[in-house]
Amino acid sequence: MTMRKALWQLITFAPGLYALNMLLQLFRNLFLLVPGLIIAAIFNELSGNRPVGWDLWTLGALLVAVAVSRVTVKLCNNAVDATCVGYAGTLIRRNLLQQWLTKLGMQELPYSSGELISRFVTDATALTDILKTTNILFGSTFQALVAVTILFSINPLITLVAFIPLVGSSLLMNGVSARIQTYHRASRKAAGEVSSFLGEIFNTTQAIQFANAQERVVAHLRGLNETRRQTRLKSLFFTDIVLQSIAQSTASIGTGVILLVAAQAMKTGSFSVGSLALFVSYLDEFAIFTGFLSQYLALYKQAGVSLQRLLAALSTSAAQTTLVTHAPVHLKGSYPALPQPQRLVPALEQLEVRGLTYRYAQADKGIENINLLLRRGTCTVITGRIGVGKTTLLRTLLGLLPRQAGEIFWNGEAIKQPEQIFVPPQSAYTPQVPRLSSETLRQNLLLGYPDEPDKLAAAIQAAVMEQDVQSLANGLDTQVGPKGSKLSGGQTLRAAAARTLLRSPDLLIFDDLSSALDVETEQQLWERLFARRERTYLIVSHRRFAFQHADQIIVLKDGQIAAQGRLEDLLATSAEMRHLWHGSLQDSPVSEPNPEQDSKQ
Template sequence: MKTRSFVWRIISFTRKNYIWAVLLQLPRRLLPLVPALLVQQIIDHLTQHRQLDATIWSLLGLMLGYLLARVTALMAVQFTERLPMFKTETLLRTNLLEHLLSQPGAAALPRDSGDMINRFQKDSGNPGFFLVMGAFVFGMSIETLVALFIMARINMQITVIAVLPLLVGNIIVNTLGKRVEHYRRKSRETSSAVSNYLVDMFGVVQAIQVASATPNIVRRFHGLNNQRRVASLRENLFSNVVLGVFGTGIASISTGLILLLAGSSLRTGHFTIGDLTLFIAYMGGTIGRFSDEMIAQITRYRQLAVAQERLTELMPGATPAALVTPGSFYQQIATFDTPVSMPQIEERLEQLEVHNLSYAYPGTERGITNINLRLERGQFVVITGRIGSGKTTLLRVILGLLAKQEGEIRWNGAVVNDPTAFFRPPHSAYTGQTPHLFSTTLRENITLGLPLNEIQVQRAIHTAVMERDVEMLADGLETIIGPKGIKLSGGQVQRTAATRMFARSSELLVFDDLSSALDVATEQQLWERLLARQKEEHPITCLLVSHRRAVLQRADTILVLKEGRVEASGTVAELLLTSPEFRAIWSSGREEASV
C-alpha cells in the first residue's frame, strides 16, 4: 500500500474527529493576521497623519477581543487535535496485537522482542502525529493564502518576488526525500538494536554473572548505544541544519528582498511604512513559518513511509490494509465499559479425532508423522515416549500452536479448520511445560481479567493443590510474584498455571508434562482432586504428556511415540505385554521413583 493510501485510510477512520480538528485550525490560524493589520493602520496614522478607520479605543478593544478569541481557539484546538492522534495509535497497536495473537502460539515472532517494543512504541505514533500536523499545516496554508491576498492587493510585484525563493526551497527539500527516509530508517534500526540487547541482557543476568562477562556485556552495550547516538545525530543534523537552511534561511532572503524592493516604492509613495511593517510581519510570522512547516511536513511524510513499512513487517501474511482496518478485537475494546465474560460452549465434547496428523520443523526432519488419536468424553488419555519423540509437538499441532502440514482434526465429527482459534476456553485449556506468568499479583495471573468470584478462584486453587502455598505468601493472592513468577518455585509456577486452567470451565484439559516440576505426592493429590471434581460437576476429558507410573496407571488409553510416530497404544497391562518401547519407559519410571 502506498503511503498516500495509508494516510487516506487513517483520515477516513478518524474523519469526524479529524474534520473538527481541521475546521478549528481556521480561527486559530486566521486570527494571527489581525494584529499586523491593526499595526499597519496605527503606523500609517502616526507617519502620514491618515484618518484611522476606527478610534484608538476601538483598536484597543479589538486587540483585547483578539486575545480572548485566540486563547479560546487554542484551547479548543488542543482538545480536538489529540483525539485523531490517540485513535490512530489505538487502531494500529490493536491491529498489530490482534494479528500477533491470532498466529499459532509456538510460531516465532516476526522480529526480536526489543525491536517489536521499539516499533510498537515509536513507529505507531508517527501516523497520528502526521495527521495532527497535517491539520495544522492546512490551517497555515489558508492563513498564508489570505496573507498573500492582502499583500498582493497592496503590491503584487513585491509579493511575487518575495514568495519565489520559498517555492524553490520547498521543491529542493522534496527532492531530498530519499535521504530523509535513509536517515530515519537507520536511526530506528540502531534504536531497535539497543532495545533488543537490553531485553536479551535482562533475560540472562544470572548467566552473565556466572560467566563473569559483565565487562564484555557493558562494552558491547556501549558500542550499540554509540551507533544509535551517531545515527540519531545524523538524522537530527540533516533535518534541523540542512533542511532548516531551506526554511529559515530562505525566509530571511525573502525578507531581505522585501526591504530592497520597498525602498523605491516608498520614495514614490506607492508603499507606506505601515505596508512595509505588514509585509515583514506576514513574511516572517506567517509565510516564512508556513514554509518551515511545509518542509517539516514533507520530512514527516518521508518518515511516515518508514514507520508504515516497519509496522507492516510485524504482520506477515496479512493484507496491507489490515493494519488500518478496524478488526473484531478493536470493536470489542472500543468501549471500556464492555463487560468481560467467558464465551459459552455451543457443543460439548463427545469425541475428538485426529487423523494422519503430520508436522516437520522447517529445515529438519524432526516432528510427527501420520498420527491417529481418538478421545471420548471423560477419558484420561496419556501420551508418553522418550525425549525428542514428538510428544510436545503433537500437543502443539492439535491445539494449533504449530500449523499442521497434513491431516485433520475433528470435534464431534466436524472438521476443525482453524485449531488456533478453536482450541481455546471453553473448548479447551492448556498448561505447557514452561508456563508464562506476568509480573503482577497471583490473583491477576489466575483470572487474567476474567470476572471470577472468590468461590471460583478458591475452588481452582484447591484443585491445583495450591491453598497452602497461597497461605504462606506474604499477601496471599495479592502478592506480586515478580517477572516471570520469580518469587515462586518451579512447582508453584506450574500449579499457578494449572489453577488458571481450572478457573476456566473447559471441555478438554491439556497438560504438557505437569510432572516435571511437581513431586510425586503433590501430583497424585492433584489428579485425585481433579477426578473428584469430575464426579461432582461433569465429565472432564484430559489429554496429557507424562512418563510417571502413577499417571500412566490412571490412563484409559496410552499413546506411545517413537521418532515422531505412534509406536503402540493401549492400557498399561496391554503395552507391558506388547511394546518393548513402553517397557523401557516403564522401567525408567521405576528408576526415577527410586531416586
C-alpha cells in the first residue's frame, strides 16, 4: 500500500471534519497575506503615494482586527486539526491491536513486544503527523499562489527575478531527500532495537541477576543507545538544520535581489515604497513555504518508512489495507457497551477430529494424523511424555497453530476457521502457563464480562480459590501485579481456571492444569470440575486422578496416537501407558489406586 492511498483512507475516514479543517487552514493562511497589504498601504500613506482613501488610524485598526481574526481562526484550526489527528491515530492503533489480538492467533508475533510498542507509538504518530502537515501544505500552497498572483500584478519582472533563488533552493533540498529517508530508516531501526532489548531485560531480570550479567547487559544497552543517538542526530541534522538553513539563506538572497532590482524601478516611479514592503513581506512568507515544502517531502518519505514498518507488523495473511480500514472509534461520550459473545454454532453434541497434522518447520516435531471423537458430557485426557506434542495438539485444534492437514467437525459440520469457533461461549482454554495482567483479580477474571456476583462466586469455588480470595488484602479487588507476580504459581493457575469456568462454555480445555498444585488442592479441583459432567472436557494431564475419571485417554508418542481407550484397558495393553502410570505414581506419595475398582464407581 502506498502512502498516498493510506493518507486518502485516513482523510475519508472523517471527510466532513477534514474538509472543515482544510477550510480553516485556508483562512488561516490567507490572513497571513492581509498584514502585508495593510503595511504596503501604510507606507504608501506615509510616502505620499495614496492609492487608497483610508487614513493611518483606519489602517491600524484594520491591522489589529486582522490579528484578532487570525488568532481566532488559528485556535479553531488547531482544535479541529487535533481532532482529525486523534481520529486517524486511534483508527490505526485500533486496527493494529485487532490484528495482534485476533488475527495472529496461529502465528508468533512478528517482532518482540518492545519493538511492536515502538512501532505502535512512534510509527503510528509519524503517519498522523504527515496527515497534519499535508493540511498545512495545502493551505500554504494556496497562500503562495495568491501571493505570487498579487506580486505578479504589481511588477512581473521583479516577481520572476525574486523567485529564481527560491526555485533553485527547492531543487537543492529535494536532492537531499533520499539521504534523509535513509537516515530516518536507520534511526527508527536503532530505536526499535533499544525498545526490544529493554523489553527483554524486563522479562529476564532474574536470569540476568543469577548470571551476574548486569554490567554486560548495561554495556550492551549503552552501545544500542549510542547507535540510536548517532542515527537520530544524522536524521535531525538534515531535516532540522540543512533544510532550514537553505530556506533562510534563500530568503535573504531573494530580499537582496529585490532591493537591487527595485531600486531602478523606484527611480522611475513605477515601484512604490509600499510595493517594496509588500514584496519583502511576501517573499519571506514564500521562503517559509519553500522550506516547508522541502521539509514536507522529507517527512513524507520518513512517513513512508513508518508505514512499511507498520505493515510489516501485521499478520502475513492480512491485507495491507487492514491498517487503515474504516472502523468505529469512540473519542467522545461514554464508552459503548461491550457486546456479549454470540454463539456461532449450536451447543456441542459431538466434536470430531480427523487426520489433524502440524509439523514445526524448525524441528522435526509436531503432531501427525490425529483422530479424536469427543461426545457431550465426557472427559478426554491427552497424555504422553515431555515433547510428544500434547500442547501442539491443543493449539492446532484451537487454531493457534495453522493445521497442515486434517478436518475438524462440530456436530458434524466442518469448521474452516477454528480460531473463530473455539472461543466463548463455545469453548474456553486454560494454557499451561496462563498470563494475568497488572490489574485487580476481579478484572483478570471478568475481562470485560458483566460482574455477576453469583456466577463469579461459583467459578471461584469450582477453581478451589475461595480461601485464597479471602486471604488477599483486598479480596477480589487486590492488584495482582505484572503478569500476576503477587500470586503463587498455583493461585495463578486456579485464577485462570476460574476465568475459564466463568464463561460457561460447552467445551473446557485445560493444558496441565494441576502442575503447580499440591496433592490435596489438586484432588479438590478435579472433584469439583468433574462434578459438572454436563460439560465436555479435553485435558492434557499426566496425573492419576485425571486418568481415573477420564472416559477416554489418548496416549501420544512421537506426535502420533500410540494408544487410546479407558484406563484399565490401556494398563493392560499399552506399555507406554504403564510407563506413564507408574511414573506418575513415583511423583506422588499417595498409594496406587485400583483402576478396575475406580472404573466401577
